[in-house]
Amino acid sequence: MATSDWRLEGEWIKNCNCAFGCPCDFNALPTEGYCKGMVGMRITKGHFEKTKLDGLVFAATVDFPGALHEGNGQLQPIIDERATPEQREALFNIMSGKNSAEGTLFQILSLIVTKMHEPLFVPFEFSFDKNGRVARVVAKGVLETEVEPIKNPVTGAPHRIQVVMPEGFEHLAAEVASANIRSTGAIKFETKGTHSSLANVVQTPEGVAA
Numbered sequence: 001m002a003t004s005d006w007r008l009e010g011e012w013i014k015n016c017n018c019a020f021g022c023p024c025d026f027n028a029l030p031t032e033g034y035c036k037g038m039v040g041m042r043i044t045k046g047h048f049e050k051t052k053l054d055g056l057v058f059a060a061t062v063d064f065p066g067a068l069h070e071g072n073g074q075l076q077p078i079i080d081e082r083a084t085p086e087q088r089e090a091l092f093n094i095m096s097g098k099n100s101a102e103g104t105l106f107q108i109l110s111l112i113v114t115k116m117h118e119p120l121f122v123p124f125e126f127s128f129d130k131n132g133r134v135a136r137v138v139a140k141g142v143l144e145t146e147v148e149p150i151k152n153p154v155t156g157a158p159h160r161i162q163v164v165m166p167e168g169f170e171h172l173a174a175e176v177a178s179a180n181i182r183s184t185g186a187i188k189f190e191t192k193g194t195h196s197s198l199a200n201v202v203q204t205p206e207g208v209a210a
Helices: 085-095 105-112
Strands: 006-016 035-048 057-064 073-080 113-116 120-122 124-129 134-139 143-148 162-164 173-184 188-204
Touching: 006 085, 006 124, 006 143, 006 173, 035 085, 035 124, 035 134, 035 143, 035 173, 035 188, 057 085, 057 124, 057 134, 073 085, 085 105, 105 113
Parallel strands: 073 113, 073 120
Antiparallel strands: 006 035, 006 188, 035 057, 057 073, 124 134, 134 143, 143 173, 162 173, 173 188
């Protein structure tokens, strides 16, 4: 069970190699049989115990040979270089899953990731417009991803669709969009026109609060 007081409020992005409408959200198998992707968050307000985390960005690239619940995944943490040593330790304490209840996002990640690559500390660029379905994350020298609305294949008009998950452990509702990803760190891959989820989230030791 959770042992520490922490909270992360902010803008959440999940981009992967699957077709629009991430199969994981539907307990289905990955589009291509495997999952390569990234998650990222700009913390608008957050803390771990007495350490404030407001304004920091973190991300991670992941690689799973099959469905996520089958495990055997790899993950590389990417942390905002502006984070102080205390803030870095705080973020690692949250991401470790050791301070979260069973069945919550970071606790689940701790079970399905078997290889953790060395963390990177780099400058970030982060722009995010959930309702516009537009976002961009750059972790200098290691990761770039852009998000735009899905386009109607006939008219080219922006297409809007949402996923609502009342019992979701990652988010409760997200806008679905189209992503390009270029990952050049320990986990290398590139996608064009693949899935993106954009959400405003509140994560706590007991799970998603909003």
